Amino acid sequence: MHDDFGLHCLHAFSRVVPASCFAFYRVDAQFRARDFQLLRMDARTHRDYLDHYRDFDPLQPALCRDERHAVVPLREAMARQAGDSRRIYQGFLVRHGIRDVVEVIAHDRQRPVVGISLLRTGNLSPFDSEELQRLDGLRGLLDLAVRHLPDAPSAQDGLTGFTPREQEIAFLLREGLSNKELARQLDLSLATVKTHLIHLFRKTGVRSRTELVRKLFP
Incomplete structure (x- = not known):
């Protein structure tokens, strides 16, 4: 049931805001992203991220806990990042041709519980303000949906x-x-x-x- 939920979310988001690839994940008690489900994402890119770059990611759940700002563009997150970490993560983006990323975080009782990453590569332009507003509308629906899911085992x-x-x-x-x-x-x-x-x-x-x-x- 939980796997179906993640896939449904990915397909719903892909129909509303275009992106090169998407990732759905759950947020554990340590505010780490777990149980990834991928849509059109190259497995090598994802493995490289997990092996070498996830701790330098300015969009990781531990840094995006604020329920008031649950749709976070990469440029906004990187502006808050320390110089060394920013340079390392920029290396990952360049290596895999990633032009822009937006993170959408769903909360339950003021705690992040699931997230969706939208990535743009190649000739796609960065996400614009209108697209971010659409994602925020979807995020509200995602908040409601996760509150009615059966609790996943901890x-x-x-x-x-x-x-x-x-x-x-x-x-x-x-x-x-x-x-x-x-x-x-x-x-x-x-x-x-x-x-x-x-x-x-x-x-x-x-x-x-x-x-x-x-x-x-x-």
Whole structure:
């Protein structure tokens, strides 16, 4: 049901405001984007974003919590960003030919719960003020829709008894990171990563990373 909801949202937005590609995601308790669903987005672009640039994204949910400003253009978000982070993220945009991005955040009880990213590449012009107003109208409908969805199970519910580091690794495993990528992102040795994985397997009674993700994030 939740997967259908995300896909319906993507198709609805694509009919109202044109863009090269779209992404739907949920916002977890740590204000991180999770459970992405993509429409016309190149998988390599998305993987590069997750592996190297998401922490430099000025449109990430943790930086777009204000319910009064739930439609956020890239230019507005980058204006608030520190210089180093802005240069790094600009490198990502140039690398993948992304000309403009708008983030639409839906809230429930003043908390961001889902978001939709609209990206323009190639010869498409940046989003104009009229398009932003249309997106704001859709955002109001999205707010109403998410308030009537059944509550999704909290990812934290399945992580009781895990250390903070084990929880962090579990969330990154859900994003599909390899052991080497885990080690690099968390600044750990490969041996330490493997030790954490062994502890996770023992605590959950599984034998593989795939089983672990399925058990923790059904």
